[in-house]
Amino acid sequence: MALAAVLFVLLSCVAPPAACAESRRVVLVLDEAEGSGQAIDTHLFGALRGQLRELDVEVLVVRSVQEPLASATRRARQIAKAQRALGVIWLELPRSGPSVYLYDSSGHLYARDVEPDGSAVSQSEAIAIILRSAIAAMLEGELVSMTEVPLPPPSGGPVPVPALLPPAPRSPSGAATGDRAYVRAGLSYVGTLFARRTTWQHGAALVITVAGPDSPLFFGLDYTQFAAVELESNGVRTRVERHPIEGFGGLQRQVGPVFFNVQGALSADYMVRTTEHVGVGFLATPASRRWLWAMSTRLGVTVPVWRRLYGVLNLGADFVLNPFHQVVPQTSASADVVGSPLVARPRLELGALISVW
Secondary structure, three states: OHHHHHHHHHHHHHHHHHHOHHHOEEEEEEEOOOOHHHOOHHHHHHHHHHHHHOOOOEEEEEEEOOOOHHHHHHHHHHHHHHHOOOEEEEEEOOOOOOEEEEEEOOOEEEEEEOOOOOOHHHHHHHHHHHHHHHHHHHHHOOOOOOEEEOOOOOOOOOOOOOOEOOOOOOOHHHHHHOOOOEEEEEEEEEEEOOEOOOOOEEEEEEEEEEEOOOOOEEEEEEEEEEOOEEEEEOOEEEEEEEEEEEEEEEEEEEEOOEEEEEEEEEEEEEEEEEEEEOOOOEOOOOOEEEEEEEEEEEEEEEEEEEOOEEEEEEEEEEEEOOOOOEEEEEOOOOEEEEEOEOOEEEEEEEEEEEEOO
16 A cells, blocks of 8 residues: 555646646637638648647637738737637748748747648648647747747737637547547556455556547556465465456546546456465365456546656456355365455556557
């Protein structure tokens, strides 16, 4: 339990910055002129949202008319202040090729020209990649890889701030989990109580989880290496080594930046039992090996920590499907029960996952 407490404190220390949604948003200004429905900026929202999701950055949208750079910069400054945004993004679309502008709420303006070759979709993807790199640098306090543009001198009166557009329609499942598939792998601490009159058992697990696009469902596999369990009764001491492998699945729902989930699992636990000591009147039994099957139910929470890194906390219980006793024979032809696995075992898991795809 001491190790679990330490890991929980560490996770609590690093999670709050990632959970602060208000400081992790950008505003995308799109052209509201008629006929712009087929322009590059209509594809940019989806591409940008996909690129920034892994940074846990929200993308808001407003529509406004095209303005000269000085007016557009004043408008961006006011939008950033009103929406408490990290930055404001807009495009200029001359015939020579699109240019993307990024106003940093700290008072810097950046620009990058994009090659005019390719379709509107491919150009949007290129711009989204440029912006992802720039915004990641802003979050980390590093140098932004775009050309810094001197801020135009202040002039004129206040510029009206356009209203935010409602988010694009999404399926109910996409609203819960985002619309991108992922594969995550990581390590977890696992703690449980194997049998009565035994100490809390500590273990380390290798975990992999996968989810498809536009789906609240996820699936995974894990293997846990537990410390051996010592069972003792009437001078008989038995050692049990466990090697559980399990498959699990669940349903998750996003609330702000945090994902809550319910899970079910089926585990196959390969157990090796050896008798280390027997007292007078008992016979040592040879080493034995068998499988212990169990089903599990859990409640969990996944917290974005940094870029592709996620903290995981799961609480639940394992329910043994084929319980049995650990016994040692006596010289009088009877047997003595050394220990029995709990039919319902508590389970704590605390770990970290990183998106590998």
